Amino acid sequence: MPELLIIKPSSLGDIVHGLQVITSLKVQRPELRISWIVRDIFAPIVRACDGIDQVYMFRRHDGIFSFLRLMREVRVTKFDHVFDFQGLLRTGLMTWRTRADEKAGRSDAREGAGLFYDRKVPLPENGRRSHAIDILLQFCPVLGAKPELQGALRFREVDSLSLRHIAGRDGAKPIVIFPDSRRIGKSGSKMVSPKRRNGIPAGSQ
Numbered sequence: 001m002p003e004l005l006i007i008k009p010s011s012l013g014d015i016v017h018g019l020q021v022i023t024s025l026k027v028q029r030p031e032l033r034i035s036w037i038v039r040d041i042f043a044p045i046v047r048a049c050d051g052i053d054q055v056y057m058f059r060r061h062d063g064i065f066s067f068l069r070l071m072r073e074v075r076v077t078k079f080d081h082v083f084d085f086q087g088l089l090r091t092g093l094m095t096w097r098t099r100a101d102e103k104a105g106r107s108d109a110r111e112g113a114g115l116f117y118d119r120k121v122p123l124p125e126n127g128r129r130s131h132a133i134d135i136l137l138q139f140c141p142v143l144g145a146k147p148e149l150q151g152a153l154r155f156r157e158v159d160s161l162s163l164r165h166i167a168g169r170d171g172a173k174p175i176v177i178f179p180d181s182r183r184i185g186k187s188g189s190k191m192v193s194p195k196r197r198n199g200i201p202a203g204s205q
Contacts, residue, residue, distance in 0.1 A: 001031055001032075001033045002029070002031060002032050002033065002080045002081070002143075003033050003035070003077060003078070003079040003080050003081075004025075004032050004033070004034045004035070004079065004080065004081045004082075004083065004143070005034075005035045005036070005037070005074070005077075005079045005081070005082045005083070005098060005100065006018060006022065006034065006035070006036045006037070006083050006085060007036075007037045007082065007083065007084045007085060007086060007091045007094050007095060008036065008037070008038065008084075008085035008086050008091075009037060009038055009039045009042075009058045009060070009086065009090075009091065010038075010039050010042060010086075011042075012042055012045075013132075014085070014086075014132060015038065015042055015045065015046060016045075016153075017132045017133045017136060018085050018136055019045075019046070019049050019051070019052075019153055020133060020149060020153050021133065021136045021137055021139065021140070021149075022034055022036075022049070022051045022052065023049075023050075023051050023149075023150075023151045023152070023153045023154075024137070024140065024145070024148065024149050024150040024151060025051075025140060025143060025145055026050075026051040026151065027150040027151035028140070028143075028145040028146065028150060029143055029144070029145055032143070033053045033054075034051060034052055034053055034054075035052070035053060035054040035055070035056065035077070035079075036052055036054070036055055036056070037056045037057075037058055037070070037074065037094060038055060038056070038057065038058060039057070039058050039059075039060055040057045040058065040059050040060075043055055043057050045155070048155040048156050049153070049154070049155055049156075050154040050155065050156060056070060056073060056074055057070070058070055058094075071094065071097040071098075074094075074097070074098055075097065075098065075099050077099070078099045078100070078101075079098060079099065079100040079101070080100065080101050080102070081100060081101065081102050081103075081104065081142065081143065082095055082098050082100040082102070082103045082104065083104050083105070083139050083142070084103070084104070084105035084106065084109070084113065084116075084117065085106070085136055085139070086106075086113075087105055087106040087108065087109030087110060087113050087114075088109070088110055088111050088113055089110075089111035089112055089113055091105075091113060092105070092109065092111070092112065092113030092114070092115065092116040092117075093116065095113070095116045095117065096116040102118050102119060102142075103116065103117050103118045103119070104117060104118065104119040104120070104121055104139060104142050105117040105119075105120060105121065106120070106121055106123075106135070107120040107121060107122050107123055108123060108128055108135075119142065121138045121139050121142065122138060123135060123138065124137075124138060133149070134147075137149070
């Protein structure tokens with residue numbers, strides 16, 4: 001069974017985008033066993049995703065010894081592929097410390113992270129102006145998969161994500177929505193001017 005490690009500790013919106021890409025990979029390569037390094041505060045949503053088999057928790061504020069313990073835990077497994085979805089120095093160092101046949105990262109990685117990759121994944125046609133999902137989809141061809149979204153993002157129910165306390169009308173199930181981002185490249189629609197929301201000028205409510 002091929003082993004894939006995703007390194008994407010934060011942030012929440014980026015993680016959700018990454019989970020959508022992983023769902024597409026799992027549909028096209030169902031034999032993959034997928035692990036993920038994620039910050040502890042975001043671990044529940046990654047652990048609950050149907051496409052994730054194992055979660056390694058990165059405790060950002062616990063210091064260097066916590067980081068070293070994490071990497072010792074990760075190095076127990078020999079991975080076939082490691083994907084650095086984040087592309088920063090910290091995640092580049094994580095990539096470097098893993099045991100893997102191939103280590104791939106973003107071609108627009110910063111802080112010298114690209115020094116730790118065996119392979120740099122090209123940006124889409126629109127470059128860094130592309131949507132975050134389109135950028136991450138470029139990792140799919142590394143595994144012989146199409147760079148397109150396939151399948152539905154599904155979550156197993158866990159206590160920390162349970163929405164049963166929300167009473168829907170006529171038994172309707174609750175829906176979780178990630179409506180916006182501080183960066184336009186990660187938003188699913190055009191950003192609304194702060195001077196006018198819902199058709200009402202700011203300050204008139």
